[in-house]
Amino acid sequence: MQLNLKNPLVFFDLETTGINIVKDRIVEISFMKVYPNGKEESKTRRVNPGMPIPPEATAIHGISDDDVKDCPTFKEIAKSLASQLEGCDLAGYNSNRFDIPLLAEEFLRAEVDVDLNKRKFIDVQTIFHKMEQRTLAAAYKFYCDKTLENAHTAEADTLATYEVLKSQLDRYPDLENDINFLSKFSSFTNNVDFAGRMVYNDKGEEVINFGKYKGRLVADVLQTDPGYYGWIMSGDFPLNTKRILTEIKLRGFNSK
Numbered sequence: 001m002q003l004n005l006k007n008p009l010v011f012f013d014l015e016t017t018g019i020n021i022v023k024d025r026i027v028e029i030s031f032m033k034v035y036p037n038g039k040e041e042s043k044t045r046r047v048n049p050g051m052p053i054p055p056e057a058t059a060i061h062g063i064s065d066d067d068v069k070d071c072p073t074f075k076e077i078a079k080s081l082a083s084q085l086e087g088c089d090l091a092g093y094n095s096n097r098f099d100i101p102l103l104a105e106e107f108l109r110a111e112v113d114v115d116l117n118k119r120k121f122i123d124v125q126t127i128f129h130k131m132e133q134r135t136l137a138a139a140y141k142f143y144c145d146k147t148l149e150n151a152h153t154a155e156a157d158t159l160a161t162y163e164v165l166k167s168q169l170d171r172y173p174d175l176e177n178d179i180n181f182l183s184k185f186s187s188f189t190n191n192v193d194f195a196g197r198m199v200y201n202d203k204g205e206e207v208i209n210f211g212k213y214k215g216r217l218v219a220d221v222l223q224t225d226p227g228y229y230g231w232i233m234s235g236d237f238p239l240n241t242k243r244i245l246t247e248i249k250l251r252g253f254n255s256k
Contacts, residue, residue: 001169004177005036008088009122011165013158014099015061017053021101021195022238025049026074027063029081029103030154032162033088043084044155046071061152078110085114089179091122093136093161096187101194101238108239116194120183124165127186131172136160143167192218193241206248218248 003009012031018024030044046063048071058064092099100121107114128139140148140160144167150156169177175185192198192206198218199209206218213221213228221228222245229249233242 001166001177002038003034003166003169005034005089005179007120007179008036009034009091009179010085010088011091011158011162012095012099012103013092013154013161014102015063015152015154016102017049017051017057019098021098021105022236024102025051026102026106027053027057027068028061028154030158031084032158033084034162042155042158045077047077048073061154074106075110078107078112082107082112082114089120089122089183090116091124091161091165093157093164094123094125096121096123096126101240104194104240105238108243120179121187122165122179122182123186124161124168125186127168127175127182128164130185131168136164139164143171193238193244195238195241197237197241198244218245219252222249222252 010031010033012029014026015028016024016026026047027049028044028046030042032040032042034040046068048068050073053063053065053068090100100116104114104116107116124139125136128136132139132142136157137148137151140146140163143164144160146163148156148160165182169175175182189196190200192200196209198206201207208214208216208218208221213225229245232245
């Protein structure tokens with residue numbers, strides 16, 4: 001089934017130095033841009049992370065320090081990548097929990113302003129887990145009747161994810177071929193920030209989602225505990241979380 005698109009949809013996958021969205025960096029990014037008219041464009045780039053790639057990460061994706069020593073840093077490709085993603089919705093496998101938060105962090109570190117909150121996100125893994133409870137390799141075999149060769153390479157995983165989503169639409173009549181529907185269906189949470197440190201409650205208000213203030217309104221916590229903002233800003237939290245917390249704090253000042 002061909003995808004019913006209003007905007008281009010970019011399927012992408014990251015290979016990284018690890019799984020910490022604050023500390024780890026991208027070493028490879030692959031994406032396929034699918035246009036509303038069905039046209040497809042794909043690209044894969046290696047990235048110098050500016051830090052050693054741990055052996056355990058290399059064991060998974062096969063990318064070593066030598067492989068990326070002469071590659072550009074993310075900061076050097078950030079503006080070009082942002083331009084390629086402009087006006088596009090995003091799709092991936094486990095992307096809502098990892099790839100999108102990490103990509104947002106990289107853009108913030110590179111000081112390239114990309115407002116990902118305006119995009120629709122489709123997480124094919126979430127659709128798969130809601131329907132079948134399997135892994136990507138199993139999903140590829142189950143939906144496409146193919147064996148996933150070169151698993152854990154960004155390009156192979158990206159292409160497999162694209163094929164799996166199209167097959168999911170063919171298989172499940174109750175899945176609408178609509179980006180808004182798929183974005184909502186593949187979301188487990190109602191995050192305010194990508195890391196889920198803050199979420200929206202039933203009234204659409206931002207609440208803390210961790211620690212001693214879990215369940216409390218962010219605005220109330222900032223007002224009753226002035227030191228909380230400083231603790232977040234100086235702590236080991238994602239830049240995206242800090243940026244949104246600052247926006248909420250400034251909104252509080254402007255409303256007075």
